[in-house]
Amino acid sequence: MNDPAIAVDGLTKQFRGGTRALDGLSLRVSRGGIYALLGPNGAGKTTLIRILATLLRPDxxxxxxAGHDVVAEAGRVRQLIGLAGQFAAVDDHLTGRENITMIGRLYGLTRRAxxxxxxxxxxxxxxDTAADRQVKTYSGGMRRRIxxxxxxxxxPQVLFLDEPTTGVDPASRHDLWSLVRDLAADGTTVLLTTQYLDEADQLADRIAVIDHGRLLTEGTATELKDRTGAAVVELDLPPHQLDAAMTxxxxxxxxxxRDRILLPAPDGPLTLRxxxxxxxxxxxxxxxxALHGPTLDDVFLALTRHNTSRSARSTA
Ligand SMILES: Nc1ncnc2c1ncn2[C@@H]1O[C@H](COP(=O)(O)OP(=O)(O)OP(=O)(O)O)[C@@H](O)[C@H]1O
Ligand SMILES: [Mg+2]
Incomplete structure (x- = not known):
């Protein structure tokens, strides 16, 4: 029971044309709870999810x-997982209810079940109120929900959500978050990717930051912020003074x-002075x-900027 829900070791995947989407990635996700994958565009998040969901074979x-190898036991893995996000399986011309019922039938349930x-x-x-309308009439947030x-x-024991709230308005986002929290509270392990750092901050128990197919750091949001260390000075200036202030x-x-200038503040109030x-x-x-502690944005920028300059060679 102490096995991790997901155990990834030295995973590599290179696409034709030379892009190394995963470059020896290792990580562990324990059972239950919500785990977020963060990384800039092209970091390898979707590739990882597709491999874990048995849609793509690793090199x-x-x-x-859930203890089963995604290649050797792909069929077993498929029975234990759910996947939502960029690979929408729903049919626009059917109603929400028809879609869900049909997928239930594909899972082998009786019509009644x-x-x-x-x-x-x-x-x-x-x-439930929109269930009998065609999915093509749904808003973006409703589509994400269906x-x-x-x-x-x-x-599913393990649920993969690839950018579950991209393009969703703030109210629907909060609804989706509470739904994901409920699922996790019921024992489902949720692995999600997101472009929104506040989403990872508020929703995830643990966060992995990946870039160029490698793990840069991993931990709780608080641990990541503590590791980045430095506080930040925020300065608002009249728009016409911003360029001069940057200089x-x-x-x-x-x-x-935008209209704000941020400074790393390793010396706190001294930096401010x-x-x-x-x-x-x-x-x-x-x-x-303002002078404040690091946010997840600061963590993300510090890590991914550093990595970009250091690993430019890897794309050769
Ligand atoms: N089918 C494919 N063929 C060729 N290259 C691919 C393919 N799928 C992904 N890639 C490349 O692999 C790298 C990782 O892509 P991936 O989709 O995993 O990134 P991501 O972290 O999900 O990015 P995003 O935040 O934009 O969704 C990128 O360089 C991408 O161009
Ligand atoms: Mg992606």
Whole structure:
């Protein structure tokens, strides 16, 4: 029972044309709970999920899901998993209920069992009022939910969600989050990918940051933030002063985030004082100032920027 839900060891995958999507990736996801994969575009997240879901064969290394090898025991793995995200299995011309019932039948349920399981799942994901409309009339958020519903028919032990809330409005996002939390509370292990750092921060028990098919770091959100260490100074300035401020602050490695300038603040208040001195010399005055601990965005930027410069050779 202490086996991990997912055990990945030295996984490699190279696509034709030379892209090394996975480059010796290893990670463990323990049973229950929510695990997030973070990484910039092209990091290898979807490739990993497709391998774990038996849709793609790795070139090397091993991957076990619920103790079963994804290559040698692909059929067994398929019975234990659910997958939702970029590979929507639903038919636009059918209603939500028809889709879910049909997938239940494909799973070998009797007509009666499929009907009642569909009703149960549609209620659970909050689609019961829209259940009898064609899926083509659904909004983006409703589509994400019907995808998720389809992945739940088989009562998966391990659920893969590839960008479950991309393009979903904030209210629907929160609904989806609470649904995912409920599933995890019932004992399902959830592995999700996301482009949204706040999603990983709020939803995931543990987070892996990957880039160029390799694991950069892994841990709870708090551990990742603590490891990055440095606090951050945030400065708001009038828009017409931003360029001049970026120049004045060069010694402190500033980074621009819309109308705001962010500075790594290894020396906390001393960095803040240094920044204020530089701005003062340039006759610039911030409209707002803050000093705070690192966010997951800071962690992500620090890790993936560093990795980009260090590993540019690997694409050769
Ligand atoms: N079928 C394919 N053929 C060739 N190259 C591929 C294929 N699928 C993915 N790749 C490449 O493998 C790398 C990893 O892609 P992957 O889709 O796993 O990234 P990702 O982390 O999911 O990115 P995103 O955040 O954009 O979804 C990328 O360089 C991509 O171009
Ligand atoms: Mg992807």
């Amino acid at each position: 090397g290394g091993t991957a076990l899901v 499929a009907t009642s399981r569909a009703a149960e799942i549609l209620t659970r994901i909050g689609l 995808d998720l519903a389809a992945s739940l028919i088989g009562r 004045a602050l060069q010694p402190l490695a500033p980074r621009r985030d 240094h920044a204020m001195g530089l701005l003062d010399q340039a006759d610039l005055t911030p409209t707002d100032i």
